Amino acid sequence: MEIRGPDGVRMELVVNGVSRVLHLEPRVSLLDALREHMALTGTKKGCDQGTCGACTVWVDGRRVLACLTLAITCEGRDVTTIEGLTEGDELHPMQRAFLEHDALQCGYCTPGQIMSAVALLNEGHAETDREIAEWMSGNICRCAAYPHIRSAIREVRDRKTGQ
Ligand code: FES
Ligand code: FES
Structure with a gap:
């Protein structure tokens, strides 16, 4: 070796x-x-x-x-x-959803939250709020923006599945 x-x-x-x-x-x-x-x-x-x-x-x-x-x-x-994640100047849909849902306060945790959130959808672990919370539990938000983070994730999930 x-x-x-x-x-x-x-x-x-x-x-x-x-x-x-x-x-x-x-x-x-x-x-x-x-x-x-x-x-x-x-x-x-x-x-x-x-x-x-x-x-x-x-x-x-x-x-x-x-x-x-x-x-x-x-x-x-x-x-x-x-x-x-961005395509040129275009934000990723999850980045846009975080902005639209006000899913941050200080923003320090946000890049990690977004990387996890996109992965979560790819992994198929976003069926329910409970599942989202569980599979996002490794990402701590000291500002406690969790409800807004979950609604941003729900929106991207629903757009993806055409709901
Ligand atoms: S900086 Fe890596 S888990 Fe906190
Ligand atoms: S937005 Fe401040 S730690 Fe999450």
């Missing part, structure tokens, strides 16, 4: 479809790599220990906590952040 580090090593990450080469210590988290080394500050650092969900991104389409994921383990995988 090849041992890499502890000094900085070359790693190539594909983030939002763009390949980037970085030289980082293998202990650097995906969250710090995104925020400190790629200027992708949409992904937020709340607790930095896996309890708040503010750092939620997708790796190969599945939601993960970027603070608990080593950047080096993402080589050869597709990383998507909140910046990758």
